[in-house]
Amino acid sequence: MSTIWDFLTRTRGKNKLHITDMITYLYMGLSVLIMFGPVLWLILSSFKTSAEVVKFPPRLLPYRQETVVVEGYEEPLPLYEVTMEDGSVVQLAQVRRIGLEGQMVDPSDPEEIIKVHIDDREPIERVVFSLDNYIEGVESFNFARYLRNSVVVTISATLLTLLVNSMAAFALAKYRFRGRTAIFLIMIGTLMIPLSVVLVPVFLVITNIGWNNNLLGVIIPGAATPTGVILLRQYMITIPDELIDAARIDGASEWRIYSQVILPLARPALAVLAIFSIMWRWNDFLWPLIVLSRSEMFTLQVGLNSFQGELNVQWHLILAMTVLTLLPITIVFAFLQRNITTGIATTGMK
Amino acid sequence: MSTHSQKNVWSSISSGFNNVLSSISTFTIDRVDLVFSALQRLIGLNRMPYIFVLPNLLIFGIFIVFPMLLNFVYAFTSGTEFFPNERPWTGTSNFEQLLDCTNYLDPNTCREDIFWRAVFNTATYVVFQVGFMVIISLVTALLLNRKIRARGFFRSVFFYPVLLSPIVVALIWKWILQDNGLINGIITSLGYDKLPFLVDSTWAQFWVIVISVWAFMGFYTLILLAGLQAIPSDLYEAADIDGANSWQAFYGITLPLLMPSLIVVLMLSLIRAVQIFDVVFAFTGGGPGTATLYMVQYIFSKGFSSPSKQFGLASSASLLMAGVLVVLTLVQLTFRREEE
Numbered sequence: 001m002s003t004i005w006d007f008l009t010r011t012r013g014k015n016k017l018h019i020t021d022m023i024t025y026l027y028m029g030l031s032v033l034i035m036f037g038p039v040l041w042l043i044l045s046s047f048k049t050s051a052e053v054v055k056f057p058p059r060l061l062p063y064r065q066e067t068v069v070v071e072g073y074e075e076p077l078p079l080y081e082v083t084m085e086d087g088s089v090v091q092l093a094q095v096r097r098i099g100l101e102g103q104m105v106d107p108s109d110p111e112e113i114i115k116v117h118i119d120d121r122e123p124i125e126r127v128v129f130s131l132d133n134y135i136e137g138v139e140s141f142n143f144a145r146y147l148r149n150s151v152v153v154t155i156s157a158t159l160l161t162l163l164v165n166s167m168a169a170f171a172l173a174k175y176r177f178r179g180r181t182a183i184f185l186i187m188i189g190t191l192m193i194p195l196s197v198v199l200v201p202v203f204l205v206i207t208n209i210g211w212n213n214n215l216l217g218v219i220i221p222g223a224a225t226p227t228g229v230i231l232l233r234q235y236m237i238t239i240p241d242e243l244i245d246a247a248r249i250d251g252a253s254e255w256r257i258y259s260q261v262i263l264p265l266a267r268p269a270l271a272v273l274a275i276f277s278i279m280w281r282w283n284d285f286l287w288p289l290i291v292l293s294r295s296e297m298f299t300l301q302v303g304l305n306s307f308q309g310e311l312n313v314q315w316h317l318i319l320a321m322t323v324l325t326l327l328p329i330t331i332v333f334a335f336l337q338r339n340i341t342t343g344i345a346t347t348g349m350k
Numbered sequence: 351m352s353t354h355s356q357k358n359v360w361s362s363i364s365s366g367f368n369n370v371l372s373s374i375s376t377f378t379i380d381r382v383d384l385v386f387s388a389l390q391r392l393i394g395l396n397r398m399p400y401i402f403v404l405p406n407l408l409i410f411g412i413f414i415v416f417p418m419l420l421n422f423v424y425a426f427t428s429g430t431e432f433f434p435n436e437r438p439w440t441g442t443s444n445f446e447q448l449l450d451c452t453n454y455l456d457p458n459t460c461r462e463d464i465f466w467r468a469v470f471n472t473a474t475y476v477v478f479q480v481g482f483m484v485i486i487s488l489v490t491a492l493l494l495n496r497k498i499r500a501r502g503f504f505r506s507v508f509f510y511p512v513l514l515s516p517i518v519v520a521l522i523w524k525w526i527l528q529d530n531g532l533i534n535g536i537i538t539s540l541g542y543d544k545l546p547f548l549v550d551s552t553w554a555q556f557w558v559i560v561i562s563v564w565a566f567m568g569f570y571t572l573i574l575l576a577g578l579q580a581i582p583s584d585l586y587e588a589a590d591i592d593g594a595n596s597w598q599a600f601y602g603i604t605l606p607l608l609m610p611s612l613i614v615v616l617m618l619s620l621i622r623a624v625q626i627f628d629v630v631f632a633f634t635g636g637g638p639g640t641a642t643l644y645m646v647q648y649i650f651s652k653g654f655s656s657p658s659k660q661f662g663l664a665s666s667a668s669l670l671m672a673g674v675l676v677v678l679t680l681v682q683l684t685f686r687r688e689e690e
Contacts, residue, residue, distance in 0.1 A: 255386035
C-alpha cells in the first residue's frame with residue numbers, strides 16, 4: 001500500500017507532492033469520469049436487455065435473469081429465489097404469472113406446481129455481456145448498408161480530397177501565374193462562410209446535377225476544402241525549388257514532378273489532411289442529411305438519426321448501434337492520437 | 351501508448367500496405383503522365399499550373415462560390431417555387447418580413463416570431479457557451495501544462511469527445527438525461543425528485559450548453575496548451591529569482607503571452623457557436639417548443655422540413671447570419687495581424 005502511495009506521490013523533480021498537485025490530480029480524475037463516463041455508460045448500457053434498459057433506477061452493469069430448461073416446457077424458464085412459508089429459501093422456475101401469483105416449479109421435480117406470491121420471489125441474475133442487442137440491431141437497422149455507404153464515402157472522399165487539394169496546393173506553392181493571388185484570396189474568403197449558410201442553393205445545384213440520393217453528391221462537393229489547400233501549400237513552400245529544377249533538367253514532365261518529387265516529400269502534411277478528412281467524412285451529418293433522402297443511401301450518421309426518430313422506445317437497439325458507430329473512430333484515435341493532437345495544435349483546424 | 355510488439359505488427363501492416371499502394375500508384379502515375387505530357391506539349395509549361403488548380407476550382411466554384419451567389423437570388427425573390435427562374439423578384443420583402451417587429455426585444459410582436467426566437471436563443475447560447483468554454487479550456491490547459499504524471503493520457507481524455515459525431519454525442523447524452531436515465535437515477539438515490547431535463551425549457555438550454563462544451567472543449571484546450579508550451583521557461587525562472595509569486599508570474603508572464611491563443615480560441619468558439627446545429631438537432635430537435643431552436647435550424651426548417659418551403663426567408667436569414675460571421679472573422683483576422 002505504501003509503495004503505491006509512494007508511486008502516486010512521486011513527482012518529476014521536486015520530491016514532495018504539493019497541495020496544488022493534489023488539486024491538479026483531483027481535477028484530472030474528475031475529468032476522466034466526466035469525459036469518459038458518458039461513453040462508458042453508453043457501452044455498458046448497450047449490453048442490457050430491453051427490460052433492463054427501462055428499469056429505474058438504472059443499474060451499472062448489464063444483468064440478465066438466469067433461466068433453466070425444465071422437462072415438459074419448451075422454452076427455458078426464468079429462475080427465482082423463493083422464500084417459502086416455513087422461512088426456507090429454494091430456487092424455483094416460473095411457469096407463468098397470474099396477477100400477484102406466480103406459478104412455479106422445482107426444476108428437479110417439474111410435476112408439482114407451487115403457487116407463490118410475487119413479493120416472495122427474487123429473480124436470480126448474473127452479469128452477462130450479451131451481443132443480442134447488436135445482432136438484433138444490425139438486422140433491423142440495415143447496418144451493413146449504412147456502414148458500406150459510410151465507408152465508400154469516407155475512403156473515396158478522402159482520396160479525392162488528397163488528390164485535388166494537393167494538385168492545387170502544388171500549383172499555388174510552386175508556380176507564378178496570373179490569377180494566383182485571386183484564387184488564394186477567394187479560398188481564404190470562403191473559409192468564413194460555412195456550408196450551413198448556403199444550404200438552399202447547394203441543394204438546388206445538387207438537384208440540377210441529379211445527385212439527390214447519390215453518394216457522389218456527398219463525396220464530391222466537400223472535396224475541395226480551402227483548409228486542405230492552405231495546409232498543403234504552406235508545407236510545399238518549404239520544399240526547395242532546386243529539386244524541381246533538377247527534375248525538369250532531367251526531362252520530367254510537370255505531372256511527374258508533382259507526383260514523384262513533391263507528393264512523397266509532402267507526406268507528413270498529406271497524413272494530417274488524411275486523418276482530418278476521415279474524421280470529417282465519417283462524422284459528417286448536415287450534408288448527407290440534405291443530399292440523401294432514400295434510406296438505402298443513408299450513411300451511418302443519417303441512418304442513426306432516423307433510427308432514433310422512428311423507434312423512439314427501442315433504446316437497447318439504439319445504444320448498440322451508437323456504440324458500433326463510434327467504434328471505428330475510437331480505434332483510429334487509439335492508434336493515431338499523438339498525430340491527431342499535434343496536428344490540431346499546429347494547424348488549428350478541426 | 352503502443353508497446354514494442356504492437357508497433358511491429360502495425361509497421362509490417364503499413365509497409366505491406368505501402369508496397370501494394372506504391373505499385374498501383376506507379377502504374378497510374380505512368381498512365382496519367384501520358385495525358386499530362388501531351389497536354390504540356392500542347393499548351394506549354396507556363397499554362398500547366400491552371401491544369402493543376404482546375405479540378406479544385408471546378409468543385410469549389412460549382413459547390414461553394416456559385417451557391418453563395420445563388421443565395422442572393424433566393425433572398426430577393428419569393429414564392430414556393432424551387433427553381434430561381436420561376437421565382438418572382440420581390441426586392442427586399444423577405445428581409446422586411448424577417449425584420450418586421452413592433453418591439454425588437456419581444457419576439458411575440460414580430461411577424462416572423464420564430465426567427466426572432468432563434469436569434470435570441472442563439473445570442474443567449476453564444477454568450478454562455480463561449481464564456482464557459484473559454485474559462486474551462488483555460489483552466490484545463492493550465493493544469494495540463496503542469497508537470498504531472500500521465501499528461502499525454504489526460505490530454506487525450508479531454509480530446510476524445512471531439513472526435514465523436516454530433517449524432518453520437520446527442521444520443522449518449524439523451525440516454526443519460528432521459529427521464530429514467532443515469533442522472534435522474536443518481537438524483538433519486540440521493541433522495542430527491544426526478545428533474546425534467548429534456549422537458550423543461552431552461553434545463554434543455556442548460557444541457558445544450560453543457561453538452562457542446564463537453565464535446566468541443568478538447569479542441570480549444572489543445573490550442574491553449576500549444577500556446578502555453580511556446581512560452582519560454584526561463585521567463586519563469588527569471589521571475590522566480592526576482593521574487594515574484596505564482597499569481598504575479600501568471601498575470602505578468604502567462605496571461606499576456608497567452609493572449610494571442612486566447613483570442614484565437616475566443617473567436618473560433620464564437621464563430622462555431624453561432625452555427626450550432628447538428629448536435630442540438632439530434633438532441634432536442636429544437637424543443638421543447640422553440641427553447642433550443644437556433645439560427646441554422648431555423649434556416650434548415652424553413653428551407654427543408656416545413657410543409658410550405660420558404661426558400662426566400664431561409665436564404666435571407668442565412669445572409670443575415672453570414673453577415674455576422676464575416677464581421678466576426680474580420681475581427682479575428684485583425685487581431686491575428688496585430689499579433690504578427
